[in-house]
Amino acid sequence: MSAIAFWGAVELGLIYGFVALGVYLAFRVLDFPDLTVDGSFPLGAAVAAVAITAGWDPWLACVLAAIGGALCGLVTAFLNVRFGILNLLASILTMIALFSVNLRIMGRPNMAVLNRETVITPFYDLGLADHLVRPAVLAVLVLATVLLLARFLGSDFGLATRAAGANPRMARANGVDVGRQIYFGMGLSNALTGLGGALFAQIAGFADVTSGVGTIVVGLAAVIVGETLFRSRAMLVALLSVVVGSVVYRVAVQLALSADFLFLKASDLNLVTAVLVTLALILPKLRARRRAVQ
């Protein structure tokens, strides 16, 4: 694997780190299996592409993308909290609706962001090589996000969010408005995903309606790889491990792409991802059973 390919993988891993953080919030903190991300990721990309081609500031485009993502999460939460639609189903409904919405936003299936002013372009002049500038800028953004999230999840409101996910009945008994926590958590989770989509569009050079396919699986893979690598109950470490998991996942994919490592081809990626996630899901159970037998 060449250095450019390696740093390219790190760069994508950091972008999907935002998705992984969102997925962690929904799946682990709120215990809400949320497939909305498959729609909110391309929505973020679409919003950013439209804003940037209209000549708006790329940072503003990122903010708009995050707001758009948050709205997607709120729709899913609304279907679930207000109408009692099963969480998984509610998120699938939002996800398929978003495909049409994304086509509307862009007015076509693909939109170019090539050769435009992006959040990264001002940093190209700092003297670092291009392929290092991108991961460096993204690392700073992800780290800032992780710190803010850790801070939030440690606050009173954040603790209530975690309680609502861990044990809704107990949380309710302690005066936590569980519905409100779900709205908030889902909005935040999808805002992060939308932000990831916006950054992806700027770095990959385009927004495409198909770019959401499998986002949830990639996010889950990152969460699970991260949790397997670092077992910690500390919030900051848990959040960091999710980002590291995302980077490790991308580097693994790059390894499969470079050389004919283990006879893998790019077309085997989906199978490999599914096997990886399944293994990571099964291993703790097997371990627990063995412990029980002993």
Place this chain on the structure above:
Amino acid sequence: MRKFLLVAAASLALATAASAQTVKVSVTAIVEHPALDAVRDGVRDGLEEAGYRQGENLEFAYESAQGNPATAAQIAREFVGDAPDVIVPISTPSAQAVAAATRDIPVVFSAVTDPLAAGLVESIEAPGGNVTGVSDLTPIAEHVALIRELVPSVESIGFVYNPGEANSVALLEHFRNAAEEEGLSVVEAAANKSADVQAAARSLVGKADAMYVPTDNTVVSALEALVAVAEENDLPLISGDTDSVERGTLASIGFDYYALGKQTAEVVVRVLKGEEPGAIPVTFAAGTDLVVNRNAAEAMGVTLPDEMVQRASKVIE
């Protein structure tokens, strides 16, 4: 025999000249799909014809992103890291991912319908930068010329399409430009759903001397209604795709994706020989297959020129 020896000697000379150094060409496509795979094979075979043989003086890499744009971005970085002599991305998202990943490795895209809208090049004539390539836009100018050849007295052409299809709207624009260059006018007939196609076609009777149906999903799905109107009113109907000729349109010129791949290989060879990609204009798919329908010609009151029938790669009786 002597001719054969000459050719053999020439190709040997060519091969040794090319094998002086090994070149590396990396090809990627967004997904494995018969048309895109044909482009890839065309590129490889075209390179071979130019003396670049895989395993001898050519390293040929291929990766498919399996429909996933994130993987396309990663393949792009993988290729940029390998620093091949030319990267050939097939399809719009793959081309955008590669163009975003490098500003100096030559990029020759293929099967991108609208390279301008895709943000790949600044202009068709002078792309600038490190990117050029071949578009798979239907050979519209050749279609206009075909209409003129079939109906020499033509003054206006009816264009039947669904304004809700972005592709058709773009094609209308191209068609209008091509027709105007030939001094012809275009009459639009809009059909929002397949049930409206017949009425749209009828609206052209008396207003147009020929009808053209682009590769519009709505209209093509109701093609038989269009054919009926054409035959009833002796209104020659030409289609943008060759498959429709079998269903009753008069004629069309198409291209196949394998030939498009070979066309792409020609551009790759020019870059390998040292030309700047940014100085090579973007080329469009050359129409290679002329298909004509004798029955339709009779029913629409058109006599097919003998020369055209001989030129056709397929004649439907």
